[in-house]
Amino acid sequence: MAQISFIDSSGQTRTVGGEDGATVMETAIRNGIPEIEAECGGACACATCHVYVDPAWAEKVGKPQPMEEDMLDFAWEVQPNSRLSCQIKVTPDLDGLIVRTPARQG
């Protein structure tokens, strides 16, 4: 179980446990984290699970693959640390991960 903190657009932090192998999006949905919609259910087909990875974690989380980068074109206010949370797999290495959710997902 890696602890993952979601900071919403109003600044509120919610920390939940993520199972190894699950995605950050699935972890958010299972725990009722607001501001993650995941319209397509994790198929990397909609860009409604957009998060900003905390700069301190950017390197560990890594960069998006080309397909995800294409999908990010549909997200709002994309920043260099933008990722789609359905494409980030939870691993023990990510224990303590902090991501911020945007005010809107589309």
Added chain:
Amino acid sequence: MTETINTDVVIVGAGPVGLFAVFELGLLDIRCHLVDILSKPGGQCSELYPEKPIYDIPGFPLVTGQGLVDNLMEQCKPFHPVFHHGEMVERLETIGTAEHPGFRVTTDGGQTIECKAVLIAAGGGSFQPKKPPIPGVDAYEGHSVFYAVRKMEAFAGTRVLIVGGGDSALDWTLNLQPIAERVTLLHRRDAFRAAPHSVNSMRELVASGSMDLLLGQVTALEGADGHLEAAVVKHDDGTSTRVVCNRMLPFFGLTMKLGPIAGWGLNLHENLVPVDTEKFETSTPGIFAIGDINTYPGKLKLILSGFHEGALAAQKIHRYVYPDKRLTFQYTTSSTNLQKKLGVA
């Protein structure tokens, strides 16, 4: 004004669940018209993930979104469904009684269809263009900001800012460039999803000075009374550019909105339509809801659940369409009657 169509059932939504409902209704001699805002059948399967594999369709260890839709189209073909694509059901009026329901369906394209039952298979709602998160963009919509090009001539001699990196953005860049005063294409990065030959044509136009390409995101619009004068574009390095333009075309893909269904007088629960689990009928007799759009205790948003719901809804719809006929349950494997309908006997 087009002529009113008369049919048995109007299916709202031509996704996988709506298509299979055509089959189940067809076996019971019930004719269908389908209305869908998209330009082709398949709903989310064709629009969101045509190439992606689906693993949980019974009997198909793996099928792509488009593959499933193609098969469903083949399967419902014997029943000659009529498709009304690029249209959205705007109004739904009751014209019958609770025992003998009747409905008048009106699309935003002005088509009126009268039917005995309505089957809502609208999934996550209708696909509508995503709006950019620019403060005050609403004020410019319909005057200077458009999400689709209806008439190209309306852009002749204008300064157009096109935003996006997919085929829509690139196609309109190339189509409008010859007739506009100036076209600027804006994308957040220097990689494009659009077809490579379109991207190459665009780059040639930029190299010859015939149009502009900018990398960044729009943060503000300038203008008055709905008339756009300029857009402020922020670049990755933090600097901004002011782009003088009087038209903007943002192409940010589609999103799903419940849309007009909210105004049809149905009970709704968190934008879903509650139904019973015997007939999948809504709070209004004669209006049914199947697939992702409905809700009931234990609901799972699976395509296979939608198929099951369509089969059961068809049984009750039969009573509305043929109130005097008794329905005998039959199997396609053994019934020559059903096989005749399928064109195989």
